Amino acid sequence: MVADDAALFRGGLARLLADRGVEVTAEVGDAEALLAAVRADPPDAVIVDIRMPPTHTTEGLDAARTLATEHPAVGVLVLSAHVEPHYAVALVEADAGGAGYLLKERVADVEELTDALRRVVAGGVVVDPSVVAQLVGRRRVRNPLDTLSERERDVLAVMAEGRSNAGIGDRLHLSEKTVEAYARSAFTKLGLHAAADDNRRVLAVLAYLRS
Amino acid sequence: MRRWGEWFVVTAAVLAGVGAAAALVRGGYEVPVELVAPTLVLNLAVGWSFVGVGLVARRRRPASRTGLLMVLLGFAWLARFLLAVDTTPAFVAGVLLGSVSLSLFVHLLVTFPTGRTTTPAQRVLVVVGYLLSAPLDAVFLALGAQRGRGEGPPPHGLVIAPSNGGSTPEPVDLVVQAVVVVLLVALLVSVWSRWRAAGVAERRALTPGLVGGTVVVATLLVERTAILLVLPPSAGVVLAWSAQVVLVVWPVALLLGLLRSRLDRSGVGRLVVDLGDGPAEPGRLRSVVARTLHDPSAEVAYRLPGTDDYVDAAGHPVEVAPRADRAVAHLVRDGRPIAVLLHDPVLSGEPDLVEAVAAGAGLAVENERLHAQVRHQLREVRASRARLVEAADGARRAVERDLHDGAQQRLVAVGLALRLARARLGPGSPEELDALLAEAGDELAGALAELRELARGIYPPLLTDEGLGPALASLAERASLPVVLGAVPGQRPPEAVEQACYFVVSEALTNAAKHASASRVAVDVVADGDGLRVDVVDDGGGGADADGSGLRGLADRVAAVGGRFAVSSPARGGTRVTATLPCG
Numbered sequence: 001m002v003a004d005d006a007a008l009f010r011g012g013l014a015r016l017l018a019d020r021g022v023e024v025t026a027e028v029g030d031a032e033a034l035l036a037a038v039r040a041d042p043p044d045a046v047i048v049d050i051r052m053p054p055t056h057t058t059e060g061l062d063a064a065r066t067l068a069t070e071h072p073a074v075g076v077l078v079l080s081a082h083v084e085p086h087y088a089v090a091l092v093e094a095d096a097g098g099a100g101y102l103l104k105e106r107v108a109d110v111e112e113l114t115d116a117l118r119r120v121v122a123g124g125v126v127v128d129p130s131v132v133a134q135l136v137g138r139r140r141v142r143n144p145l146d147t148l149s150e151r152e153r154d155v156l157a158v159m160a161e162g163r164s165n166a167g168i169g170d171r172l173h174l175s176e177k178t179v180e181a182y183a184r185s186a187f188t189k190l191g192l193h194a195a196a197d198d199n200r201r202v203l204a205v206l207a208y209l210r211s
Numbered sequence: 212m213r214r215w216g217e218w219f220v221v222t223a224a225v226l227a228g229v230g231a232a233a234a235l236v237r238g239g240y241e242v243p244v245e246l247v248a249p250t251l252v253l254n255l256a257v258g259w260s261f262v263g264v265g266l267v268a269r270r271r272r273p274a275s276r277t278g279l280l281m282v283l284l285g286f287a288w289l290a291r292f293l294l295a296v297d298t299t300p301a302f303v304a305g306v307l308l309g310s311v312s313l314s315l316f317v318h319l320l321v322t323f324p325t326g327r328t329t330t331p332a333q334r335v336l337v338v339v340g341y342l343l344s345a346p347l348d349a350v351f352l353a354l355g356a357q358r359g360r361g362e363g364p365p366p367h368g369l370v371i372a373p374s375n376g377g378s379t380p381e382p383v384d385l386v387v388q389a390v391v392v393v394l395l396v397a398l399l400v401s402v403w404s405r406w407r408a409a410g411v412a413e414r415r416a417l418t419p420g421l422v423g424g425t426v427v428v429a430t431l432l433v434e435r436t437a438i439l440l441v442l443p444p445s446a447g448v449v450l451a452w453s454a455q456v457v458l459v460v461w462p463v464a465l466l467l468g469l470l471r472s473r474l475d476r477s478g479v480g481r482l483v484v485d486l487g488d489g490p491a492e493p494g495r496l497r498s499v500v501a502r503t504l505h506d507p508s509a510e511v512a513y514r515l516p517g518t519d520d521y522v523d524a525a526g527h528p529v530e531v532a533p534r535a536d537r538a539v540a541h542l543v544r545d546g547r548p549i550a551v552l553l554h555d556p557v558l559s560g561e562p563d564l565v566e567a568v569a570a571g572a573g574l575a576v577e578n579e580r581l582h583a584q585v586r587h588q589l590r591e592v593r594a595s596r597a598r599l600v601e602a603a604d605g606a607r608r609a610v611e612r613d614l615h616d617g618a619q620q621r622l623v624a625v626g627l628a629l630r631l632a633r634a635r636l637g638p639g640s641p642e643e644l645d646a647l648l649a650e651a652g653d654e655l656a657g658a659l660a661e662l663r664e665l666a667r668g669i670y671p672p673l674l675t676d677e678g679l680g681p682a683l684a685s686l687a688e689r690a691s692l693p694v695v696l697g698a699v700p701g702q703r704p705p706e707a708v709e710q711a712c713y714f715v716v717s718e719a720l721t722n723a724a725k726h727a728s729a730s731r732v733a734v735d736v737v738a739d740g741d742g743l744r745v746d747v748v749d750d751g752g753g754g755a756d757a758d759g760s761g762l763r764g765l766a767d768r769v770a771a772v773g774g775r776f777a778v779s780s781p782a783r784g785g786t787r788v789t790a791t792l793p794c795g
Contacts, residue, residue: 108626
């Protein structure tokens, strides 16, 4: 299900997804219509633009929050033109069971888009790499990230995007065991505690990066 | 001419008094010897008091009819003594004039101090007062009632003695008395409701006359109810005497009220002195004038040159059209109106006092008018500066939105189309083409990233959506040097303040990164009274130019929301930018 007020973009996105074998059950132009469509026929996931009528501010985020309580099983992928960690963290905190924050232009990379969709459908979280890059790249007075090796930092960044150890391994061409080792040492150096599951681990890392 | 008129009235009053005395002694009735002197003294005192004081009032307050009514009342009072002459024409004239004096009393009390009716209720009271007296008595007389004539003392209680009320009252008497009682009560209600509605200045004028009048009315009321309740006649005697005693002094009380403001003439002299020594703060003239006029509601409004608009001392616009509860006196200098004095309408009865105050305040008015004008212009300039900043911010937001909804959206769509095109190429197409499309996609991604940062720099939607805290955190995250951001107050200030605060931090961070070669910056936003204080402190080389265009622009922006802006940047001592922003 796709919700975006720009019909051209919406149509293109639906075609791209259809090409990849993703069934698009509805295309709507605003949050109201999206919620109505989900209530009528809950899909596996929705892709929603953050900024839609009537106020053109954060309707998409608000809709995602509503869905998180009404339909926790539906994955929500929010598309945004803003590299703002605040929005991304607000989203994954509200809906840790299957939510993602992607930059709009990311959809041109269809592999990445379908990968993100799969992850939110599976209940994972997705945070756009540019959002993570901004957090990791932040200038700090005494930067604890400087104590990490390059590999450890890479693992931490990809982890913050919401991937599991296996996913991190795929991305960085490492074995899962190696990833685990890097993750453990990075956590130890930063004084972070290992979290109970992947999603909480992402939140912990994001919170750490934002502090 | 007027003097001759006054002498004529005085002579007539003296003659009327002599006539009254003659009538009492030689009129043909039996008057107890011991009552002759008190009756004469008291009644002559009442009559002459009204005439004399009425003349003074008329001279001092020609605009008021009170003086005239008092003179007439004095004569009517003395003319009652025709009752003491035992002939039918004298009896008729005495009865009629006696009741006219009561009507005049009502008229005087209701309309004091102007002598003119102003409301329908007052008109009704005065008219009923006249109808109940002479016309009613004329009807009785025409029906042949000449009670009390014959043996004994003069009729109609002219001489107050117990034997007067001896006879049993007839039903018609009771009805008339009941009507009179109702009238008297209505009179008291009317008079005191007027007092309650009056302003301070008006009350000063009303109080002495109303208190005296109330005593008289109350005495009459008790006396009349005594007849209705058939109380022993001796009680009525005491009351009747005391009512006459009060009547002797009442004219003086009326005059006091009429002239009360005169007593404050010295106040005008003090006004000039007061205006001379006090500090020249805005609104001081108003308070001194209000004190001098005994009118706390008095206001001074200054005319803006070249317009018909008036402003108060602080430069706020003031409506100067006259209203029911407010009169307007124009202050003119060199033939041009420069200010107006808004005051209690009762003071209109004393134009000379208002004029004296206006004249006494003359120079101070001119002075304060210039100040008021400057303050007014300052307010206008401030308002227009705030509007300019608001308009500029509105424009920034519009540009950001246009970029987001227009160019950014289209470029994203183009990226999508490129992607679709690559997917459609399929196997067998030249690799060169695929590479070209991929390159175009990368370029596009770069352009989008640049456009995104540009739009964000123009206006951050996060500020409007989520407020200062998240927006400043985002600024700190993307700054090119370490930023330590303190906790930002959670409550959202007005939009203009939020924006001013945000752009101060944004610009100061840019400066610190670009020019100061700083290694870190501390940003603190704290609640400061009703407002916010923001400090941006870097550890760079200092020496920032507060008059440079960036900082100058910030100072203007802060001033537009009524705040204060300061830059301290000693050489090699870092730079501190501080803005204090009121939220009220």
